[in-house]
Amino acid sequence: MKLLTTDIKNAVLNSMEKLLQTHKSDLLEANKKDLDAFIKEDQALYDRLVMNDKKVEQMAQAVKEVRLQEDPVNKELSMQNLDNGLQIMNKTAPFGTIMIIYESRPDVTVEAAVLAFKANNKILLKGGKEAYHSNKALVKLWHQALEDNGLPKDYIQFLEMNRTQTQAFLRNPDQPLDLIVPRGGERLIAFVKEHAKCAVLVSGRGNNFMYVHPEADWEMTKKVLLNAKTHKISACNALDKILLDVTIPNFEAKVKELAQLLMEYKVNLIVDKHIHSILPNELIIDNEDIWKEEFLAMKCVLGAVSNQEEAMEKINLHSGGHSAAIMTADSQAAQQFMDGVDCAAVYQNASTRFTDGGQMGVGAELAISTDKLHHRGPLGLKQLVTNKYYVFGNGQIRVS
Numbered sequence: 001m002k003l004l005t006t007d008i009k010n011a012v013l014n015s016m017e018k019l020l021q022t023h024k025s026d027l028l029e030a031n032k033k034d035l036d037a038f039i040k041e042d043q044a045l046y047d048r049l050v051m052n053d054k055k056v057e058q059m060a061q062a063v064k065e066v067r068l069q070e071d072p073v074n075k076e077l078s079m080q081n082l083d084n085g086l087q088i089m090n091k092t093a094p095f096g097t098i099m100i101i102y103e104s105r106p107d108v109t110v111e112a113a114v115l116a117f118k119a120n121n122k123i124l125l126k127g128g129k130e131a132y133h134s135n136k137a138l139v140k141l142w143h144q145a146l147e148d149n150g151l152p153k154d155y156i157q158f159l160e161m162n163r164t165q166t167q168a169f170l171r172n173p174d175q176p177l178d179l180i181v182p183r184g185g186e187r188l189i190a191f192v193k194e195h196a197k198c199a200v201l202v203s204g205r206g207n208n209f210m211y212v213h214p215e216a217d218w219e220m221t222k223k224v225l226l227n228a229k230t231h232k233i234s235a236c237n238a239l240d241k242i243l244l245d246v247t248i249p250n251f252e253a254k255v256k257e258l259a260q261l262l263m264e265y266k267v268n269l270i271v272d273k274h275i276h277s278i279l280p281n282e283l284i285i286d287n288e289d290i291w292k293e294e295f296l297a298m299k300c301v302l303g304a305v306s307n308q309e310e311a312m313e314k315i316n317l318h319s320g321g322h323s324a325a326i327m328t329a330d331s332q333a334a335q336q337f338m339d340g341v342d343c344a345a346v347y348q349n350a351s352t353r354f355t356d357g358g359q360m361g362v363g364a365e366l367a368i369s370t371d372k373l374h375h376r377g378p379l380g381l382k383q384l385v386t387n388k389y390y391v392f393g394n395g396q397i398r399v400s
Contacts, residue, residue, distance in 0.1 A: 001096055001120065006071040008149060009118055013067035015145035016114070020060040023141060027056055030137035031106065038130055044234035044296035048104040049131055059110040059138075062364040066114045069363060072385045073120045086393050093388040094120040096178040099159075100366065101126040101166070101192060103184040106134035111364045112181075113142055113156045119384035124177075126159040126166060170195040181379075183367045185294065201374065203367030206236040207294040207320035208352045211243045211311040211337065213328035218254060220349060221327040222261060228325070228351040229300055230265050236368060237323055237355040240294060241301045243311045244275075252278050259302070267298045274304035291318040308333060312340045319343060321370040323352040344370055344377045 020027070031051035040046050077090040098121050102108045109125055116123035127135040139158040146153055161169060170180070170192065180200045182192040193200050210228065212221055228239035248254055255278045259269060269282045276284045279302075285291075290301060291314070305311040308326075315324050325347035326337040334348040345355040355378070357365025362380035369376050375383040 001094060001122070003073065003094075004120055004151075008151070009071070009120070010067050011149045012117065012145050012151065013063050013114060015148050016110075016142060017060050017063045017067070019141040019145055020056055020063065020110070023137075024053065024056045027051060027134070027137050027141075028053075030133040033133040034131050042296075045104050045130065047232075047234040049106070049134070051106055051134060055107060059107055062107075062111050063114050065363050066118050066381055069118070069381050071118065072382050075385075077387060084396050086391055086396055089390040089392070090387055091390060092385040095384065095386055097122040097124065097176055098179045098181065098366075098384070099124040099126065099177055100181045100183060101188065102182075103128040103188065104131050105183075106131050106138060108183065109135045109138040112366050113139075115364055115366050115379075115381050115384050117155055118381055121384060122155050122157070124157045124159055126161065129162075132160075167191075167195050171197060173197075181367050199374075201367075201369055201379075202371050203369045203379070205294055205320040205370060206238060206240065206296075206322045207292065207318070208237065208239050208323040208325075208343075209241045209243060209311075209315045209319050210239055210325045210327065210352070211305070211308065211315070212245060212248060213308060213326055213330060213333055213337075214245050214247045214249070215330040215333065216248070216327040217329060217349075222258065224325070224327065224349065224351050225258075226261065226265060228353055229262070229267060230298070231351070231353050233298055234296055235353065235356075236294075237352050238296070239300065239325075239352055241291065241303065241318075243303050243305045243314060245308070245311070246274070246304050246306055255279065255302070262300065265298075267300055270299065270301045272301075272303040275302045292320075294320060308337060312337060316340075316342050322368060323347065323355040325350065325352055344368065 028051060034049060038046060038049060073092055073094060075092045080088045098116050100112045109127060113123050139156060142156045143153040146155055177198050180192055180196050180198060181203055182189045183203050186205060189202055210225060232238060244255060255275060259279050262269060270285055271279055271282045272285055276282060321343050323345045324341045324343045326334050327349055328334050338346040355368060357363055357378035357380050360378055362378040366379040369379050
C-alpha cells in the first residue's frame with residue numbers, strides 16, 4: 001500500500017472536520033430515519049444509535065484530536081549494528097486493510113475511519129442495519145473529504161451486506177484483508193471468529209466486576225459503584241457484578257443499604273444464596289451462566305465471597321477480561337488484586353467507566369481490546385500499526 005504523507009492525511013482530516021460541522025443538519029436528518037425505524041426494545045442499543053448536535057460536535061472533535069496527533073507510521077522502534085556489519089532497523093508500518101464490524105453507534109464510523117486512515121490503513125466499515133442511514137451519510141462525507149484532496153474513495157469503504165453476504169465475504173474476501181475487529185456482543189464475536197480467515201482482534205465485551213474488600217471506605221464505595229453501574233448502561237465499561245466480602249464490618253446492614261440505594265436508582269438485583277438470605281425478596285440466581293453475562297441494562301448481580309482469593313478466582317473465571325475494580329484502603333491487597341486479575345484494565349478505588357481511550361489519554365479509539373495480542377485495552381492511533389524490519393548490508397552471506 002502506498003504510504004501517504006502526513007500533510008495529505010491531515011488535509012483529509014481537516015476537510016472531514018469541517019464537513020461534519022457544515023452538514024450537521026443532513027446527518028441528524030439521516031439519523032432520524034434510523035431512529036424512526038428502530039423498535040425501542042433494547043434501550044442500550046437505542047442510546048448508542050442516537051445522534052444529536054453534541055454527538056456530531058464530539059465526532060468533529062475526535063477528528064481534530066487525531067489530526068493533531070503525531071503520525072504513527074514509519075517511526076523507528078530500534079536500531080542495531082551487528083558485528084557482521086548488518087544494520088537492522090525496526091520501524092512501524094501500516095496493517096494494510098482493517099475491517100470493523102459493529103452494531104449501532106454511528107460515531108464508530110467516524111472514530112474507526114479517522115484512526116485507520118491516519119495510520120495509513122484502508123478500512124472496511126460494516127455497521128449494523130439499525131444505523132444504515134446515519135452511517136451512509138457519514139461515509140459520504142468521508143468520500144468527499146478524500147476526493148477533495150485528490151485521493152480515491154476506497155481508503156474508507158462502506159460494506160452493504162446482510163448476514164449471509166458477510167459470512168461469504170469473511171470466508172472469501174474480494175480484496176486483501178489483514179485484521180478484523182468485531183465490536184459487539186458474544187454472538188457477533190463468535191460469528192466473526194468462526195468464519196474469518198485472517199487475524200481477529202476481539203473487543204467490546206464487558207461483564208465487569210467490582211470486589212468490595214473489608215478495608216473499603218464504604219461511602220466512597222457507594223459513590224464509585226453507582227457511577228460504574230448507572231452512569232451509562234450502554235457502555236462496555238459499565239459494571240455488572242458486585243462481590244462483597246463477608247468479613248466487611250456490619251455486613252448485613254451494608255448489604256441492605258446497598259440494595260436500597262441501587263433500587264432507588266432503578267437497578268434490578270439478582271443475588272446469590274448468601275445475599276438472598278439477607279434480601280429474601282430479590283431474585284435468586286437460578287443459572288450460573290449469569291456470571292458470564294454482560295447486561296447493558298439497569299441490572300446487576302450481588303454476590304458474597306469469603307475472601308479476596310475467592311473474589312479473584314471468580315472474576316478470572318467469569319469476567320469478559322475488560323475491567324475489574326477493588327475497593328480498599330489496603331494498598332497491599334489492592335496490588336495483589338491488580339496483579340492477579342486477568343483484565344485489560346484493573347482499578348483501585350475508581351469507577352470502571354474510565355476504561356475509554358479519551359479518559360485514559362489515548363484519544364479516539366477503534367475499540368477496547370480484550371485480546372492479549374496485538375494490543376490490550378483502548379486501541380488508539382499508536383496501536384493501529386504493526387512493525388517491519390529493515391536490514392541493510394554490503395554483501396553479507398550466512399555461513400553457519
